[in-house]
Every structure is written in C-alpha cells, then in structure tokens.
Amino acid sequence: MKKQNLVKGALILTASSxxxxxxxFTLSIVESRVLGPEGIGLKKMAMSFLGLMMTLTTIGLPVAISKLVAEANTQGNRTKVKKILIVSLAIMGSLSVIVGSLSIMVSKFGSSHFLNDPRSYFSFIALIPLIPIGAVSSVLKGYFRGMQNMNPIALSQVFEKIVQLILTYVFVQYLIPLGIEYAAAGAVLSGVIGEIFSLLVFIVMFKMEYHKKIRIPYPRWTNVVKGKRMLFELLQTGLPTTGDGFIKSFSRALQPVVITKSLAIAGVGSAMIAKQYGMLTGYVMPLIFLPGFINQSLRVTLVPALSEANAKNNQMLIQRRLNQAIGAALIVGAPSTVLLYLFAPELMSIIYRSPSAAPLLKLIVPFFLFNYLQTPLQSALVGIGLAKKAMFNNIIATGITIALIYPLAANLGLGILGVILAISFGIISETLLHYFCVVKAIDFHLDIKYVTKIIFAGLSMGFCSRTLFVSITQLTSIELFNLTLLASVLVSILVYITVLGFLKIIHQHDVMRIPGVGKILGSFFPT
Known part of the structure; x- marks a missing residue:
C-alpha cells in the first residue's frame, strides 16, 4: 500500500471534510425547518455528553494508534501493527460496554436534574448505541491515519452524513406529531444509523485492502495480557490525550448544565433556555464550523506526519510542516471570519429565518479565528510527544471558560451573550498556551509576514464584498436580495484568490496539486 504525503493526505481529507x-450545514438547515430552535436545543443538550462518553471509552487510543502505527510502518514492523489493533480493540470493546451501561443508569436523573429539562431524556437514550459503534470506528480510523491512507476516512465521512441527512428528515417528520422530544430523539437516532454505515465502509475497505497482510482475531483480554508492552506504549500516548479529551468533553458536557442553571437564575424560562441554546449550537456553530473542514483534515494528517519527522529527529521538517499547516488553516479561516462577521444578519435571515441569532454570530466569530491556529499547534504538541502539555493547557483554558460563564451570564445579566464571551476567552487562552509551549519545545518561528499577508487579503476581500453588496442592493429590488448576496460573495472570493496570488501566498505548484483541475487553475498563478 502506498502511503500519502502530508499535502496529498491533507488535500483528500480537506475535500471530504x-x-x-x-x-x-445542510443538516442544520433541515433541522431548523423541522425541529426549530427548541427541538435543536433538546438534541444538543443530550449530544453534549457524547464526547465525554467516547473519551471514557477510547481513552485517547485513536491518537496513540495513529502515532504508533506510523512509527511501526516506517520501520516495516507489521507484527507490531497487528498487536496495536488487537490490544486497542480489546480495551475499547470492553470499555464501551461499561460506559454504555453506566450511561443508561444515569440518563433519567441527569436529564431532569442537570439539564433542567426531562424532555432531553429521549435524545440521551437514543445516542447511547453510538458508544460501541464509535469505539470500533475509532480503532480503524486510527489505523488508516497511521498508515497515512486517508481515502477510507474521507469516504466514510461523506457516506455517514448523507445517510444521517436523509434519515433526519424522515424520522423527524414521522415523530414530530408525537412531540418535540420524540422528534429530537429521532434526529439523534439518525446519527447513530449514519455511524453504523460509516463503520461498514471502514470494515469493507479494510478487508479489501489489508486482509491478506493483517488478520485480526476476535479481541480478548488474554491478547491484552500477552501484549503488556504494547499496552504500555498505547497508554503512554493515549492517557495524556485522554486527559486532554476528557477535559474538553467534560467541559462540553458541563457547559449546558452551567448555561441552563445560569440562565435560569437570570430569570429565563426553560423553553426560552432551550431556544437560545438551540440558536447558539444549532444555528451559529454550524456556520462557524462550516469552514473548519481545513482544521479537521489537518488534525488527522499532521499528528502522524510530525511523529514521523520527530522519529527521524528532523527539526527543519517539523518547522516547515507546522508552518504549512498554520498557513493552510488561515487561508481558509481569515476570509471565512470576515464574511461571517460582515454578513451575519443576512446569513441568519436567509438560511435559518432567524435574524435574532445574528448578534450571537457577530460576537463569537472574531474570537473564533484563533481556533484556526489552535488546531495545528495542538496537533504539533501531540506529534512531538508533548501531549501532556496540550492536556494541561486545555485544563487551564477550560477552567477559564467554565469560571466565566456564571458571572458573565447571570451576575452581569448578559445572558447568552455572556456565555459566548466565556467560550471566546477560553479559545484565546488555549491558543496562546499552545503557541508558547511549541515555541519553547522546538524553537518554533511563526512566519509573521506570511500570516499578515493572509489577513490583509481577507480584509481586502471583506471590504470588496460589503461595498459591492451595498452598491448593488441600492440599485436592485428586494426580490434579488439573495442573488445579490451570492454574487457579492463569489466576486469577493475571486478578489481574495487574486490578492493571495499577487502577494505570492499561493504559487503555481501549490495549485497544480489539486486533483483534476489543478493544471488548468495553475496557469493563472505565479510560479
């Protein structure tokens, strides 16, 4: 099997992401139409606990699997790869049963007392089957990432979301007459079935390409006992990553609890709490995370790539790959941030028919630019063996977020705006902590000139798009409003790409790597 380099793997995952x-994003629009903000709020309250469940089940092993498989594959040690998979399956399979059972036991009490809304119980129960399914998927994802073959991951992601999108509409339409709580649970269940189809894709592709090279027997604890050394290697990387993942997932699980309690103290009713939480998590977040596909692809490709470079003690390669990753993230993140800020009222009105959510989007999106730096920096820490540093940074940032939610939301009376400010301060804190740790560890030098050029191009794009939109709107009728917005954005994207080429941020050889149309588009860029 031919492994893919960082750029090719990132391109494949970027396209699929x-x-x-x-x-x-389409799913969020469908849910906004059939569920509304209240139903989305009920679903998101329950889904916020999924990360915690999966963290306790996987205990950071997916990252450890990708790291160790990458190292073993570099050494040509296929036996070690087999041991990694056997031990991982045995551990996560057993933990999934334990975590799933505990989740069922606490579901009724938690939905009533922690989330202040018993209706979220049905959504909570519906997501529990995701635990064992996601555990097996995590092992195979870690394996493919370690082998630096991103095709199965890309295919499974797309297939999963297509299934989920279709079933969400069907299930919600069927269950909505029974009550909003049942419809929300149906939306969760569609995600479970989508994950099942994703797992089937992994299994089929694994059997097609690797069954002659690696045969995995049914995992038993005897395999784990025999592979004690492998277990220790997995846990050495996995447990610090677990700490980081646990803090993040615990924060996500705790946030709706703190948010609902704080808003209740501020005098907001339970129905309005679900509605505001639904607008934040169901309307604002999907828009913000829409351009975050670049972070997802870089996260899964950068860790094994930097692990390989670190194993070879190639510091120059580490520096170059990290700067490449940060540049790629900002090339997508900078213009996205500008457009979402400038067109927040229009986007919320057109997409979700909820202009009242626009202030939430405008407040959080400038801070979220730091997230495009945070992901490559955290991946770098994990890749060079400093997962513990990433974990402690996350603990500090999470503490800041949780500590600020109550005083900002309740004491200062900012409500949901206070929640957004607390989340934003946490993002900034974690990004800065990661950056200082990377600088100290590898004497990293961020190319400030390169970053400044990207931000300048993004601001130029924003100025052009807003000016063009206002000018055309004054000359056209209200019926052409949507078309005017689309035309303004498309023209501004062309301006952005042109400025990037003029500033020599994008070169011909970069564009020519794009599959299919690279050679054609490359002729328009400088060498």
Missing part, C-alpha cells in the same frame, strides 16, 4: 461540512 468540505463535503462533510456542507452536508452538516
């Missing part, structure tokens, strides 16, 4: 994000 873009398609996936578009499907997720």
């Amino acid at each position: 873009f398609i996936t994000r578009m499907l997720v």
Whole structure:
C-alpha cells in the first residue's frame, strides 16, 4: 500500500471534510425547518455528553494508534501493527460496554436534574448505541491515519452524513406529531444509523485492502495480557490525550448544565433556555464550523506526519510542516471570519429565518479565528510527544471558560451573550498556551509576514464584498436580495484568490496539486 504525503493526505481529507461540512450545514438547515430552535436545543443538550462518553471509552487510543502505527510502518514492523489493533480493540470493546451501561443508569436523573429539562431524556437514550459503534470506528480510523491512507476516512465521512441527512428528515417528520422530544430523539437516532454505515465502509475497505497482510482475531483480554508492552506504549500516548479529551468533553458536557442553571437564575424560562441554546449550537456553530473542514483534515494528517519527522529527529521538517499547516488553516479561516462577521444578519435571515441569532454570530466569530491556529499547534504538541502539555493547557483554558460563564451570564445579566464571551476567552487562552509551549519545545518561528499577508487579503476581500453588496442592493429590488448576496460573495472570493496570488501566498505548484483541475487553475498563478 502506498502511503500519502502530508499535502496529498491533507488535500483528500480537506475535500471530504468540505463535503462533510456542507452536508452538516445542510443538516442544520433541515433541522431548523423541522425541529426549530427548541427541538435543536433538546438534541444538543443530550449530544453534549457524547464526547465525554467516547473519551471514557477510547481513552485517547485513536491518537496513540495513529502515532504508533506510523512509527511501526516506517520501520516495516507489521507484527507490531497487528498487536496495536488487537490490544486497542480489546480495551475499547470492553470499555464501551461499561460506559454504555453506566450511561443508561444515569440518563433519567441527569436529564431532569442537570439539564433542567426531562424532555432531553429521549435524545440521551437514543445516542447511547453510538458508544460501541464509535469505539470500533475509532480503532480503524486510527489505523488508516497511521498508515497515512486517508481515502477510507474521507469516504466514510461523506457516506455517514448523507445517510444521517436523509434519515433526519424522515424520522423527524414521522415523530414530530408525537412531540418535540420524540422528534429530537429521532434526529439523534439518525446519527447513530449514519455511524453504523460509516463503520461498514471502514470494515469493507479494510478487508479489501489489508486482509491478506493483517488478520485480526476476535479481541480478548488474554491478547491484552500477552501484549503488556504494547499496552504500555498505547497508554503512554493515549492517557495524556485522554486527559486532554476528557477535559474538553467534560467541559462540553458541563457547559449546558452551567448555561441552563445560569440562565435560569437570570430569570429565563426553560423553553426560552432551550431556544437560545438551540440558536447558539444549532444555528451559529454550524456556520462557524462550516469552514473548519481545513482544521479537521489537518488534525488527522499532521499528528502522524510530525511523529514521523520527530522519529527521524528532523527539526527543519517539523518547522516547515507546522508552518504549512498554520498557513493552510488561515487561508481558509481569515476570509471565512470576515464574511461571517460582515454578513451575519443576512446569513441568519436567509438560511435559518432567524435574524435574532445574528448578534450571537457577530460576537463569537472574531474570537473564533484563533481556533484556526489552535488546531495545528495542538496537533504539533501531540506529534512531538508533548501531549501532556496540550492536556494541561486545555485544563487551564477550560477552567477559564467554565469560571466565566456564571458571572458573565447571570451576575452581569448578559445572558447568552455572556456565555459566548466565556467560550471566546477560553479559545484565546488555549491558543496562546499552545503557541508558547511549541515555541519553547522546538524553537518554533511563526512566519509573521506570511500570516499578515493572509489577513490583509481577507480584509481586502471583506471590504470588496460589503461595498459591492451595498452598491448593488441600492440599485436592485428586494426580490434579488439573495442573488445579490451570492454574487457579492463569489466576486469577493475571486478578489481574495487574486490578492493571495499577487502577494505570492499561493504559487503555481501549490495549485497544480489539486486533483483534476489543478493544471488548468495553475496557469493563472505565479510560479
């Protein structure tokens, strides 16, 4: 099997992640139409606990699998790869049963007392089957990432979201007459079935390409006992990553609890709490994360790539790959941030028919630009063996977020705006902590000139798009409003790409790597 380099693997996952994000975005629009903000709020309250469940089940092993498989594959040690998979399957299979059972036991009490809304119980129960299914998928994802073959991951992501999108509409339409809580649970269940189809894709592709090279027997704890050394290697990387993942997932699980309690103290009713939480998590977040496909692709490709470079003690390669990743993230993140800020009222009105959510989007999106730096920096820490540093940074940032939610939302009376400010301060804190740790560890030098050029191009794009939109709107009728917005954005994207080429941020050889149309588009860019 031919492994893919960082750029090719990132391009494949970027393309699939873009398609996936578009499907997720479409899903959010469908949910806004059939569920509304209240139903989305009920679903998101329950789904916020999924990360915690999966963290306790996987204990950071997916990242450890990708790292160790990459190292073993570099050494040509196929026996070690087999041991990694056997031990991982045995551990995560057993933990999934334990975590799933505990989740069922606490579901009724948690939905009533922690989330202040018993209706979220049905959504909570519906997501529990995701635990064992996601555990097996995580092992195979880690394996493919370690082998630096991103095709199965790309295909499974797209297939999963297509299934989820179709079933969400069907299930919600069927269950909505029974009550909003049942419809929300149906939306969750569609995600479970989508994950099942994703797992089937992994299994089929694994059997097609690797069954002659690696045969995995039924995992038993005896395999784990025999592979004690492999277990220790997995846990050495996995447990620090687990700590980081646990803090993040615990924060996500705790946030709706703190948010609902804080808003209740501020005098907001339970129905309005679900509605505001639904607008934030169901309307604002999908728009913000839509361009985040670049972060997802870089996250899964950068860790094994930097692990390989670190194993060879190639510091120059580490520096170059990290700067490449940060540049790629900002090339997508900078213009996205500008457009979402400038067109927040129009986007919320057209897409979700909810202009009242626009202030939420305008407040959080400038801070979220830091997230495009945070992901490559955290991946770098994990890749060079400093997962513990990433974990402690996350603990500090999470503490800041949780600590600020109550005083900002309740004491200062900012409500949901206070929640957004607390989340934003947490993002900034974690990004800065990661950056200082990377600088100290590898004497990393961020190319400030390169970053400044990208931000300048993004601001130029924003100025052009807003000016063009206002000018055309004054000359056209209200019926052409949507078309005017689309035309303004498309023209501004062309301006952005032109400025990037003029500033020599994008070169001909970069564009020519794009599959299919690269050679054609490359002729328009400088060498």
